[in-house]
Amino acid sequence: MMLEMLFLFVAGFLGGVVNAIAGGGSFITFPALLFVGVPPISANATNTFASCSGYISGTYAFRKDLHAHRAELPRFILLSLLGGILGAWLLLQTPESLFREAIPWLLLFATLLFIFGGSINRSLKRLSSAHRHASSLGRLLLMLFLLGVCIYGGFFNAGLGIVILSYLALAGHNDINSMNGIKLLVSSFVSLVAIALFIVDGVIAWYEGTIVLLGTLAGGYVAAHLARRLPQRYVRAVVIVASVAITGYFFYQNYF
Numbered sequence: 001m002m003l004e005m006l007f008l009f010v011a012g013f014l015g016g017v018v019n020a021i022a023g024g025g026s027f028i029t030f031p032a033l034l035f036v037g038v039p040p041i042s043a044n045a046t047n048t049f050a051s052c053s054g055y056i057s058g059t060y061a062f063r064k065d066l067h068a069h070r071a072e073l074p075r076f077i078l079l080s081l082l083g084g085i086l087g088a089w090l091l092l093q094t095p096e097s098l099f100r101e102a103i104p105w106l107l108l109f110a111t112l113l114f115i116f117g118g119s120i121n122r123s124l125k126r127l128s129s130a131h132r133h134a135s136s137l138g139r140l141l142l143m144l145f146l147l148g149v150c151i152y153g154g155f156f157n158a159g160l161g162i163v164i165l166s167y168l169a170l171a172g173h174n175d176i177n178s179m180n181g182i183k184l185l186v187s188s189f190v191s192l193v194a195i196a197l198f199i200v201d202g203v204i205a206w207y208e209g210t211i212v213l214l215g216t217l218a219g220g221y222v223a224a225h226l227a228r229r230l231p232q233r234y235v236r237a238v239v240i241v242a243s244v245a246i247t248g249y250f251f252y253q254n255y256f
Contacts, residue, residue, distance in 0.1 A: 004036050005211055012050065012215020019054055019216070020223035024114050024239040026051065026158035027107075029212050031246050038205045040100045041091060045198040046209040048157045052191040053213060054220055059188050062181030069178060076146075076182060080189035083147050087154020088194035092201050104250035110159030111243040117162040122169075142171050146186075153190040160187055 011032035015025030026047055033043035059066070066073065091099070113120075149167050153160040164183040173179050198204050 008032060008036060008208055008211040009215040009218075012212035013219035013222075014215075015051075015212070016054065016216035016219025016221075017223040018219075018235060018239055019051075020220045021235045023161055024158075024236075024243065025216070025219075026110070027114075027239060027243040027246055029216070030158060031250075033205070033208055033212065036208060038208055039096060040103060041094065041096055042203045042205050044091065044099070044156060045088075045194075045203045046205045046212070048191050049195050049198070049204050049209045050212040050216055051157055052188065052195060054216055055184050055188040055191055057220070058184040059181065062177060062184060065175070065177040065181040066185060069182065073185070075143075076186055077189050079143065079146050080150050080186045081193050083150020083152075084154040084190035084193035085197065087151040087156075087190070088197040089154075090151070091155045091194075092197065092203070101254060104247060104254055106156045107158065107243070107247040107250055110156075110162075111240075111247050113159045113162040113166075114243060115240055117165065120166050120169075142167070145170070150186065150190050153187065154194040157191065160190070 011028050015029040017025075018028065019025035029050060030043060030047045033046055034040060038046060094102075146167050149160070149163045152163060161183050164186050165179060168179045168182060173182070195204070
């Protein structure tokens, strides 16, 4: 029991460090929950619970940057709540066996987003700058895209931040601080409403989730002091190697 507690705390700590410096901490915390025996759907819900405090504290840290977009915030919040509810509801309707089979594909999607997210965002920024005057249809499609992003986040938390940044780049945002603030705001509301449904359904593993949460908070705090000294590209490289290895492991486990 003590070894399991230490394992989960270390996984949460490393996830918190990675999230604070490069993003992608769910590649550590979600498999860790599965490894100690938490069922897949419960592990996914618990990972959302453990990640949420980091989203909320990050949103508060970017509050001044968010103030410049205060007119847009109600729309972001409304779509986040709606998408989070739909995504969490879909997760809870998914049979455990089907979700287990979907895990490697979801991890592969999140891994590819992590690897190529920067290139995608740069391409989307060029596209959005070339078409600044979006039509009404374009604005509607962007809203549907954001709703889809939020549904994904309610269903599976890993890679959510990268998908939100892709949406913001396509929508014409170019200030990285504002984009990070909006990303964290959307992630917070998606996670909070999803967690509410998970609590009602009783799928959160509170013991394991609380340990991971405490580790995440400690890792995020330490990372705040390391962030300026530790080259982000090295952290990203470690996350990419780990995510590819973990995704490959789940493919092997499911299909071989």
